[in-house]
Amino acid sequence: MDALIKYGREDKNVELRDIPQPPDPAPGQVVVEVGAAGVCGSDLHMWRDHQSWAIKLPLVLGHEFCGTVAAVGAGVETFKLGDRVAVETAAEVCGNCAYCHSGDYNQCPHRLGYGALYDGAFTQYVTARQQILHHIPENVTFEQASLTEPICVAYNALVEKTPVLRPGDIVVIQGPGPIGMMALFIAKLRGASEIVMLGTRHDKRRLTVAAEIGATQTLNIDEADPLELARSLGDGYGADLIVDCSGVSIALKSALEMVRPNGTITKIGWGPQPLDFNLDPLVQKAVTLQGCFSHLYDTWERALQLLSTGQIDLAPIIGGVYALGDWEAAFEQMESGENVKSVLVPA
Ligand SMILES: [Zn+2]
Ligand SMILES: [Zn+2]
Known part of the structure; x- marks a missing residue:
């Protein structure tokens, strides 16, 4: 065969x-x-x-x-x-x-x-x-x-892992690939109030699909600043939950900027590149950073x-x-x- x-x-x-x-x-x-x-x-x-x-x-x-x-x-x-x-x-x-x-x-x-x-x-x-x-x-x-x-990958990450996504949460998803889209479906089903999908200039078509299936905002990070967008939502402190589906290690840096104090970053995407930035914002903002598999x-x-x-x-x-x-x-x-x-x- x-x-x-x-x-x-x-x-x-x-x-x-x-x-x-x-x-x-x-x-x-x-x-x-x-x-x-x-x-x-x-x-x-x-x-x-x-x-x-x-x-x-x-x-x-x-x-x-x-x-x-x-x-x-x-x-x-x-x-x-x-x-x-x-x-x-x-x-x-x-x-x-x-x-x-x-x-x-x-x-x-x-x-x-x-x-x-x-x-x-x-x-x-x-x-x-x-x-x-x-x-x-x-x-x-x-x-x-x-x-x-x-x-199931997205369900496990957003529902089975704690802290779970709460109705009304502001969610930012990094990476409109298949897993990012599944995370979007689950975030919508869980009652997120805002779901922002972030992509790059290569993701124009995928960002359109994300809007079609329920992203309240989409952003090409090569053209506009995602931090500015994250701070324009809700009370302005940032997102409750960042879901990293980007497959690029450096996305964690921007996740640490966009997440609100006491918020959560859930990492689904893998990334082979080593990191070269400090994790102090994780400590200062008391952020929960979790992997899921x-x-x-x-x-x-x-x-x-x-x-x-x-x-x-x-x-x-x-x-x-x-x-x-x-x-x-x-x-x-x-x-x-x-x-x-x-x-x-x-x-
Ligand atoms: Zn797979
Ligand atoms: Zn075993």
Whole structure:
């Protein structure tokens, strides 16, 4: 079967290769025929070899996916052949560490994520353990369900982490990429009074989409000062919550300026660049700076509900659906900002 593989540590060391189909599923596992797989900003980083996380090589890329159960191992009770399923990213966890025991398996030190340390979903068939499967509601398409994962990332960051976003909060989101847009959906659902989306000159199209899906203000930071905008909102002390989805380390500096005293900065985006500024404003303003990573089972069930009820409408986000053979166009059109999100359909 065709698979999109990162094979080396140079820019664009990614190509389609033929790999064997997965074997019959072991007990407790299923084989999923991939119905759709979203292209993530992190896939673009790995394509360009800019990733700042551990990966294996060679690696089948792709971790945002869903599909149809095509083979069922012994002991799998709640999923049968033909079921439509969305699949979490934690392909393997140890099941036996402090985090697995307390249910926080996203922090298992032995976690192997699809498309990073475990072969991913830009192919036709993927093996998955039953614990990470979720039934897809009937009225949710594969293209929509493939984006459950980035919704969960934002949901985890804005709702499951404390301090949580409160109705009436002023929120600034840095970076109108897919995760930034999902953060926007969640901020809107949580009742934020103002949601500012910040982008650069490369994000003109994405900022338009952000306004369409609920940003109360958008700003190109190459043209205007975001601090001035943040201080023009509400009582003028700055934003209650800054959500960093920029993928650039230096964004933290501007987040520290825009956040109000006692406010919160939630960092979702990764950034390989070292920082060279001081963190005194964090201390002086008593700001909570928190990281967040991945998501857990419950969040997936809720995200699928939000898709099923139409409370999250992904139509403006999905810029294009591409056959696996056209992956390069899918990647390029996301990198250029033409698409907020590209989706690959392997079959
Ligand atoms: Zn992702
Ligand atoms: Zn563990």
